[in-house]
Structures are given as structure tokens and as C-alpha cells.
Amino acid sequence: MLKPSILIIDDSEIExxxxxxxxxxxxxxxIIQKDDGTSGLNFLKDYAQNKQHYAADFPxxxxxxxxxxxxxxxxxxxxxxxxxxTQVDLDSCxxxxxxxxxxxxxxxxxxxxxxxxxxLIKGESSKEELKNAxxxxx
Amino acid sequence: xxxxxxxxxxxxxxxxxxxxxxxDLFDDIVVLATEGCDKPFAMVSxxxxxxxxxxxxxxxFPSKIDLEKAFCAHTVIQTDxxxxxxxxxxxxxxxxxxxxxxxxxxxxxxxxxxNSDKQTLGTLCVLDTKPHILNKHQKIMLKLLAKDVVSQLxxxxxxxxxxxxxxxxxxxxxxNPDLIFAKDSDFKILHANSAFLSLYPxxxxxxxxxxxxxxxxxxxxxxxxxxQDRLTFEQGKxxxxxxxxxxxxxxxxxxxxxxxxEDDEGKAYILGVARDVTEREELIEMLKKSNSxxxxxxxxxxxxxxxxxxxxxxxxxxxxxxAGEVLQGDSLEHFGMIKNRINRMNMLLxxxxxxxxxxxxxxxxxxxxxxxxxRHCYQLLDLAExxxxxxxxxxxxxxxxxxxxxxxxxxxxAIKHHDKKSGHIIxxxxxxxxxxxxxxTDDGPGIAPSLHEKIFKKFQTLKPRDEIEGSGLGxxxxxxALANHSGKISIKSDVGKGxxxxxxxxxxxxxxx
Numbered sequence: 001m002l003k004p005s006i007l008i009i010d011d012s013e014i015e016x017x018x019x020x021x022x023x024x025x026x027x028x029x030x031i032i033q034k035d036d037g038t039s040g041l042n043f044l045k046d047y048a049q050n051k052q053h054y055a056a057d058f059p060x061x062x063x064x065x066x067x068x069x070x071x072x073x074x075x076x077x078x079x080x081x082x083x084x085x086t087q088v089d090l091d092s093c094x095x096x097x098x099x100x101x102x103x104x105x106x107x108x109x110x111x112x113x114x115x116x117x118x119x120l121i122k123g124e125s126s127k128e129e130l131k132n133a134x135x136x137x138x
Numbered sequence: 139x140x141x142x143x144x145x146x147x148x149x150x151x152x153x154x155x156x157x158x159x160x161x162d163l164f165d166d167i168v169v170l171a172t173e174g175c176d177k178p179f180a181m182v183s184x185x186x187x188x189x190x191x192x193x194x195x196x197x198x199f200p201s202k203i204d205l206e207k208a209f210c211a212h213t214v215i216q217t218d219x220x221x222x223x224x225x226x227x228x229x230x231x232x233x234x235x236x237x238x239x240x241x242x243x244x245x246x247x248x249x250x251x252x253n254s255d256k257q258t259l260g261t262l263c264v265l266d267t268k269p270h271i272l273n274k275h276q277k278i279m280l281k282l283l284a285k286d287v288v289s290q291l292x293x294x295x296x297x298x299x300x301x302x303x304x305x306x307x308x309x310x311x312x313x314n315p316d317l318i319f320a321k322d323s324d325f326k327i328l329h330a331n332s333a334f335l336s337l338y339p340x341x342x343x344x345x346x347x348x349x350x351x352x353x354x355x356x357x358x359x360x361x362x363x364x365x366q367d368r369l370t371f372e373q374g375k376x377x378x379x380x381x382x383x384x385x386x387x388x389x390x391x392x393x394x395x396x397x398x399x400e401d402d403e404g405k406a407y408i409l410g411v412a413r414d415v416t417e418r419e420e421l422i423e424m425l426k427k428s429n430s431x432x433x434x435x436x437x438x439x440x441x442x443x444x445x446x447x448x449x450x451x452x453x454x455x456x457x458x459x460x461a462g463e464v465l466q467g468d469s470l471e472h473f474g475m476i477k478n479r480i481n482r483m484n485m486l487l488x489x490x491x492x493x494x495x496x497x498x499x500x501x502x503x504x505x506x507x508x509x510x511x512x513r514h515c516y517q518l519l520d521l522a523e524x525x526x527x528x529x530x531x532x533x534x535x536x537x538x539x540x541x542x543x544x545x546x547x548x549x550x551x552a553i554k555h556h557d558k559k560s561g562h563i564i565x566x567x568x569x570x571x572x573x574x575x576x577x578x579t580d581d582g583p584g585i586a587p588s589l590h591e592k593i594f595k596k597f598q599t600l601k602p603r604d605e606i607e608g609s610g611l612g613x614x615x616x617x618x619a620l621a622n623h624s625g626k627i628s629i630k631s632d633v634g635k636g637x638x639x640x641x642x643x644x645x646x647x648x649x650x651x
Contacts, residue, residue: 012445018449018453021456100444
């Protein structure tokens with residue numbers, strides 16, 4: 001079974017830790033963490049270098065993206081990502097939003113981007129839900 | 139002596155007869171009296187308790203006569219023409235110095251001066267050095283002249299009172315901190331009190347009355363004044379709350395009422411009264427700001443506390459999953475305590491968030507059936523206890539969310555704090571003038587009157603948290619939701635007698651069916 005590479009973008013260390021923990025429990029092994037939209041974006045921008053370094057695991061198959069982050073938030077990231085997508089090949093990238101609250105407006109706003117494939121609620125998403133969201137791409 | 143003077147001064151004051159113009163006041167009348175009655179002497183006098191004060195006269199009598207010597211003393215105790223046909227034959231006058239010495243008066247006729255209050259102020263009298271008798275016409279003439287004296291006095295009194303009143307009004311206007319002004323239909327200022335004038339720099343204050351002064355203001359402001367003035371002429375009355383930069387450079391917030399009025403010829407004017415509400419408006423602004431700051435703080439605090447708490451909750455549940463069997467004894471108990479406190483804190487944060495959101499999205503008033511709304515709220519409470527809820531089947535027009543919040547909290551409280559497993563809640567609604575009066579009555583343990591004030595306070599609970607779970611924000615939330623709609627809540631209760639919460643909720647216009 002092909003294990004998808006996962007990029008976690010979240011400013012909270014404990015959230016990243018717990019998400020990692022959960023992802024590892026369902027079998028994920030290739031996880032990269034970034035603590036802000038900007039550093040996440042820069043990781044994708046250093047395309048050639050990272051392609052060389054991570055080979056098939058770059059670009060990440062799944063980006064799990066926090067909504068509320070201090071410098072570049074989730075929605076700004078989506079905007080930037082859409083733009084970057086026109087310059088480099090990110091077609092294999094799928095984004096799953098990772099939000100602190102279930103806000104229908106937020107949800108529909110995120111799903112306007114065709115590359116957003118999921119919307120998870122922090123702390124309320126069970127192992128199964130997580131598996132579904134991730135496993136979807138396996 | 140001072141006493142007599144006092145009386146005179148009183149009369150003089152009352153009729154505004156100043157010493158300077160007193161002498162010639164009734165000169166025409168005394169001349170007319172001598173001519174009409176064909177007598178050499180005549181006088182108009184005021185009479186007090188012991189003196190006669192001669193005001194105008196034809197003759198050379200002293201201006202002050204002791205009343206015991208004065209013939210007029212007999213005139214003022216009756217109301218008609220009083221005559222002494224021959225002073226030498228009359229016991230009352232034959233010893234008088236005016237009779238025995240010059241001018242050797244032999245005849246007297248006097249009429250009392252009686253005002254509209256039936257007070258006798260003095261006399262008009264004619265005198266002669268020969269015995270005489272007045273004919274009918276002369277008597278009538280004398281009476282008419284006396285009446286004329288009184289009319290003139292009353293007129294002076296009225297004028298005086300009017301001028302006093304005018305002074306009073308002027309004083310009120312001048313001392314009023316509100317800006318008071320009147321404008322004509324050309325927008326020229328006709329009248330302005332000192333508060334109004336003080337808005338202009340001193341050097342141009344004499345160029346305010348009779349001018350529009352519009353050039354002293356910012357173009358937009360001046361245009362706004364004119365728009366308001368025109369509207370006032372059209373509608374009769376306008377009110378505005380406006381921020382104005384005054385010619386002195388000061389910026390103030392004014393609440394201005396302009397009222398149209400017309401003079402006798404039908405010409406229209408504007409009376410403007412502007413109240414300086416700068417401080418009030420600033421306070422309101424500050425209050426609004428601090429209220430929204432508080433809400434924002436509560437929101438951010440609870441929101442930011444929620445994330446780490448959630449993390450703790452999940453980590454704890456993972457420990458339980460992975461190592462649940464290992465925990466024993468005290469550790470197991472401590473673990474339970476942690477979970478319990480996490481839940482409690484979660485609830486508190488949820489309530490705090492809800493509290494900060496109260497009133498944020500209340501929506502518009504709509505027609506709601508109270509019974510249906512209450513039943514819906516009760517179902518959402520999802521309680522195991524068996525309670526009977528009786529609700530008036532009545533329609534109200536209120537915003538849905540706050541009504542649900544109020545009913546939910548009150549019902550939840552009634553059930554949560556009930557001392558039995560089952561109980562009875564009665565919800566009634568009455569129309570009282572422009573308010574709905576909704577009451578929620580339970581048959582629970584009741585609350586002692588000394589605690590009534592406490593229960594509406596934030597984070598206040600009457601029982602330990604371990605006994606009854608609650609953040610202590612329920613009633614505070616109810617109060618806040620009501621306050622947003624100018625509503626109020628009060629409680630009637632005593633120990634062992636249940637509790638009734640009475641809500642007064644002003645009626646609002648329905649915006650949807």
C-alpha cells in the first residue's frame with residue numbers, strides 16, 4: 001500500500017503533535033510539519049530542491065491546513081497556493097482543512113477551491129474520520 | 139415710622155409708581171375733577187393705616203397728612219361718593235386745622251379708589267371754601283375719574299408685571315446652558331442667548347444677531363444647518379444629533395430641536411434649542427467600547443482557552459485508552475477528577491463564549507407561539523427528569539433567538555435546581571400596555587429573598603459546583619439578552635414556595651409573519 005506523504009501546517013505545537021500521533025496510529029509515516037502558512041508555502045516554493053530531497057514524497061500528497069494562524073492563516077494560504085499552482089506542478093496535492101470550530105461559512109468558503117477535499121474539526125474528529133479523510137487518497 | 143413707609147412702598151411697588159414720575163401721574167385727572175365739579179381744589183391720594191399720601195393735587199395741601207386729621211379717612215370706610223356739605227356743621231370736621239386755618243375748607247367730596255381685588259388704595263377728592271352739594275352729574279363724573287385712576291394704576295401694575303416676567307424669561311434664557319436661538323425665514327439669527335453667543339469668538343459676537351453667520355462654519359456644516367432649517371419650516375419640528383466644529387474651533391456634539399413658530403402677521407420663524415451632549419455621547423461611546431472590549435475579551439479568552447483544553451482532553455483520553463488498565467486506587471480516582479474538571483471547564487468556556495455572543499445575531503422580531511417555542515426549548519434540553527410544562531397558548535412578536543435563550547435557561551434552572559425528580563413549570567404571558575410580561579413559575583425549593591440579588595451576578599451559583607454543575611452564567615446571560623431589547627427580569631420567591639421569574643419585554647414591531 002502506497003503511504004501518502006503528509007504536510008501539516010498548524011501553529012500549535014500540541015495540535016501538530018497530536019495530529020502526528022493520530023496519523024501514525026492509522027499508519028502514516030511520511031509527515032512533515034510547518035508552523036505557519038508562510039513556512040508551509042515556502043516549503044512548496046523550494047520546489048526543485050525539495051523534489052530532489054524528498055523524491056516521490058514531494059510535493060506532499062496531502063496538506064492538513066489549520067485555519068487560524070497568526071501570520072498567514074489558512075485562507076490566505078489557500079489563495080497563495082492557488083497562485084503557486086499555476087507556476088509549479090502541484091496537481092497531486094490535496095488539502096484537508098483542520099479547524100478549531102465547525103463554521104458552515106468557513107467550510108463552504110474552503111470548498112470553493114477544487115483542491116480542498118476535506119474539513120476536519122480539531123479534537124472532535126475520530127480515528128475513523130481521520131482515516132476516511134486521509135485514506136481517501138491512498 | 140418705618141411701618142407706614144413700608145405700606146406706601148408696598149403700594150408704590152405694586153403699581154410701579156416711582157417717586158420721579160409720581161407727581162404728574164394724575165395731574166390731568168385732578169384738573170378734570172376741579173373743572174367738572176366746579177371746585178378750586180382736588181387731589182388723588184393713597185391712604186395707609188395712619189397716613190394720607192397726596193400724589194397729585196390742585197391746591198397746596200401737604201403731601202403727607204395724618205389720617206386722624208384727614209377728611210379722606212371717612213371716604214375710605216365706604217364705597218360711594220362721600221360728602222361733607224359744611225365742615226363747620228359736621229362733628230367730624232369742625233375742629234380740623236384745614237377748616238379753622240387756611241385754606242379754611244368748608245366743603246369736601248371724596249370717592250374711594252378701589253382696585254379689582256376690592257382693596258381701597260386711596261381717594262380722589264374735591265374741596266371748596268364754601269359749603270356746597272354735588273349734583274348727580276358731578277357725582278358720576280367724580281366716580282368715573284376715580285375709576286380712571288384705578289385703571290391707570292392697574293395698567294401700570296400689569297405692565298410692570300409683564301416687564302418683570304420678561305426679565306425672568308430673559309434670565310432663564312440667559313442662564314440656560316442650552317444654546318437657544320431664533321431665526322427668521324432668511325435664516326438670519328434674531329435672538330440668541332449667551333450660551334449660543336459663546337460659540338463665536340469674542341470679536342465677532344456683535345456680528346451674530348441679524349446675520350446668518352453661515353460663513354463662520356464649514357461649508358458642509360452650514361449646508362446641513364440650512365437643510366434642517368428648511369425641513370423645520372416644512373414640518374414644524376425637527377430633531378438632530380450632530381457633531382459641529384464651532385467658529386471658536388471647538389468640536390461639540392449637539393442635540394438640536396428646531397420648532398417653527400409664527401408671529402401675529404403669520405411670518406414663520408424657527409426656535410432652536412441645542413443641548414451640548416458631547417460628554418454624554420463620549421461616555422456612551424466609551425461604554426460601548428468597553429462593553430465590546432469585554433465581549434471580545436471573553437470571546438478570545440474562552441476561544442483560546444478552549445484549544446489547549448481540548449488538547450488536554452484528548453491526551454487524557456488517549457492515556458485512558460492506552461494505559462487504562464494500569465491505573466489503580468488513588469491514581470484512578472485522580473484520573474477521574476481530572477476528567478471531571480476538564481468537563482467542568484469546558485462547560486464554563488462554552489457558557490462564557492455564549493455569554494459574549496448574546497445579542498450578536500438576535501435577528502428581527504417575528505410572530506412566535508409561546509407554547510411551541512417553550513416546548514421546542516424543553517425538548518432540546520434533553521433531560522431525563524419528568525417535568526410537566528404548562529405554557530400559555532399565545533402568540534408573541536419577539537426575536538426568536540433571545541426568547542429561546544431566556545426560556546431555555548429559565549426552564550433548565552427550574553429543573554436543575556429542583557429538589558425532586560419531577561415537578562411542574564408554568565409559563566404565562568400577559569399583555570401589559572407596551573410590554574409582554576412573561577412569567578416562569580416552578581414548584582422547586584425556592585430562593586430566600588436575601589439571595590435574590592445575588593443570583594443575577596456572573597459566575598454566581600448558590601450551591602457548590604460539585605453538587606450542581608453550572609457556570610453561574612445562565613441568569614447573567616438571560617439578563618444580558620433581555621437588556622439588549624430593553625427588557626427586564628425579576629424574581630418572586632421564598633424558601634419552600636417555588637420561584638417565579640417575571641420578564642418584562644417591550645413589544646416590538648413584527649417584521650415577518
